[in-house]
Amino acid sequence: MPVILAIESSCDDTSAAVCVDGVVLSNVIANQTIHEAYGGVVPELASRVHQQNIVPAVQQALQRAKVSKNDVDAVAFTRGPGLLGSLLVGVSFAKAFALAKNIPIIEVNHMQAHVLAHFIGDNKPSFPFLCLTVSGGHTQIVLVKDYFDMEVVGQTLDDAAGEAMDKTSKILGLPYPGGPLIDKHARLGNPEAYKFPEPQIPGFDFSFSGLKTSILYFIRDNVAQNQDFIAENINDICASVEGRIVSILLNKLKKAADHYGIKDIALAGGVSANTGLRLGLKEMGAKYGWNCFIPEMQYCTDNAGMIAIAGYHKYLKGEFAEQSVAPLARMPF
Missing domain, CATH: 3.30.420.40 (ATPase, nucleotide binding domain)
Known part of the structure; x- marks a missing residue:
C-alpha cells in the first residue's frame, strides 16, 4: 500500500498531494496573487513565492490525508516542462525530503500527468x-x-x-x-x-x-x-x-x-x-x-493530485529517479 507524496511547482501554483494505494487523499493548491499586478506570471517572483508556500502546502497535504511524513514511501515531483526557477524549488524540496527519509524519488512529466488525472476517481x-x-x-x-x-x-x-x-x-x-x-x-x-x-x-x-x-x-x-x-x-x-x-x-x-x-x-x-x-x-x-x-475541476488546472497518480503508477513499475536529476524547462513528452 504505497504512500506517495507529490509536489507540483511548474508555474505559479504550489501544490502538494498525498496518494495512498492509488487513491488521492489530499490535494492542496496555494495560488499566487502577486502576479495580478503585472498582468501575467513573473518567473522570478513565482520561484520566490514557491519557496514560501511549499512547506505549508506539504504540511497541509499530509495533515488532510492523515498521513505522517514517516509513512511516505516515495516522493513524486514535476520535473518539467515549466518555468525553470519554479521547477527548481519543487525538485529541490522533493530530493531533500527523500534524502532525509531515505526513500526514492519519482520524476513526472507535467503534460503526461494532465492525461493521467483521468485515473483519479472511479470514472476512468x-x-x-x-x-x-x-x-x-x-x-x-x-x-x-x-x-x-x-x-x-x-x-x-x-x-x-x-x-x-x-x-x-x-x-x-x-x-x-x-x-x-x-x-x-x-x-x-x-x-x-x-x-x-x-x-x-x-x-x-x-x-x-x-x-x-x-x-x-x-x-x-x-x-x-x-x-x-x-x-x-x-x-x-x-x-x-x-x-x-x-x-x-x-x-x-x-x-x-x-x-x-x-x-x-x-x-x-x-x-x-x-x-x-x-x-x-x-x-x-x-x-x-x-x-x-x-476530470474534476481541481484536477484540471496545475495540481499535485495528478502528479501523485502518475507517481503511483511509476512506483508500481519501479521507475525511480537518481538524486542527480535536474529540472527541465522543456521536457519531451
Missing part, C-alpha cells in the same frame, strides 16, 4: 483513448495506449489555445488571469455575434497565431469607430472568441477520433476548466456516441 477511460490536452502553453491531441505509452498525434504549430484566450483578455483590458473572465462574459453573450476565421491546418495540428491577430485587428478597427465598442459588446465578443477556439479544438478532435476509430475521448489541462469547451465536448460526445471524460 479505457485504453486506448484520445485526450485533448489544452493549457496556457500547450495544445495537444494525445493517443493514450497505456499509462506511459502516449503519442502526440496533433499539436499547435505556434501559439496554444490558452495563449489565445490570455491575449484576448489583455486586448479587452480584462485583469489577470483573464481566462475565467472570458468564460464568465461568454456565458452572457451570443457566440454567433462575430465571425472569426478557423485556420485550415492539415492533419490534427493546430494554429492560433492567426486567430490572435484577427482578434487584435477586429478590436482595433471597431474601437476606432466607437470608443465604447468593448464595453458595449464584451459579452458577445468573449462568446464569439470562445466559440471559435472551442470549434477549432473540437473539429480537430473529431477528425482524430474518426481516423483512429476511438470512442473514449478525454479532456485535460487548465483550459479544460472552460465551461464552453466542457459543454461542447459533451454535446459532440452525445452526437457521435463518444464516452467523454473530464
Whole structure:
C-alpha cells in the first residue's frame, strides 16, 4: 500500500498531494496573487513565492490525508516542462525530503500527468483513448495506449489555445488571469455575434497565431469607430472568441477520433476548466456516441493530485529517479 507524496511547482501554483494505494487523499493548491499586478506570471517572483508556500502546502497535504511524513514511501515531483526557477524549488524540496527519509524519488512529466488525472476517481477511460490536452502553453491531441505509452498525434504549430484566450483578455483590458473572465462574459453573450476565421491546418495540428491577430485587428478597427465598442459588446465578443477556439479544438478532435476509430475521448489541462469547451465536448460526445471524460475541476488546472497518480503508477513499475536529476524547462513528452 504505497504512500506517495507529490509536489507540483511548474508555474505559479504550489501544490502538494498525498496518494495512498492509488487513491488521492489530499490535494492542496496555494495560488499566487502577486502576479495580478503585472498582468501575467513573473518567473522570478513565482520561484520566490514557491519557496514560501511549499512547506505549508506539504504540511497541509499530509495533515488532510492523515498521513505522517514517516509513512511516505516515495516522493513524486514535476520535473518539467515549466518555468525553470519554479521547477527548481519543487525538485529541490522533493530530493531533500527523500534524502532525509531515505526513500526514492519519482520524476513526472507535467503534460503526461494532465492525461493521467483521468485515473483519479472511479470514472476512468479505457485504453486506448484520445485526450485533448489544452493549457496556457500547450495544445495537444494525445493517443493514450497505456499509462506511459502516449503519442502526440496533433499539436499547435505556434501559439496554444490558452495563449489565445490570455491575449484576448489583455486586448479587452480584462485583469489577470483573464481566462475565467472570458468564460464568465461568454456565458452572457451570443457566440454567433462575430465571425472569426478557423485556420485550415492539415492533419490534427493546430494554429492560433492567426486567430490572435484577427482578434487584435477586429478590436482595433471597431474601437476606432466607437470608443465604447468593448464595453458595449464584451459579452458577445468573449462568446464569439470562445466559440471559435472551442470549434477549432473540437473539429480537430473529431477528425482524430474518426481516423483512429476511438470512442473514449478525454479532456485535460487548465483550459479544460472552460465551461464552453466542457459543454461542447459533451454535446459532440452525445452526437457521435463518444464516452467523454473530464476530470474534476481541481484536477484540471496545475495540481499535485495528478502528479501523485502518475507517481503511483511509476512506483508500481519501479521507475525511480537518481538524486542527480535536474529540472527541465522543456521536457519531451
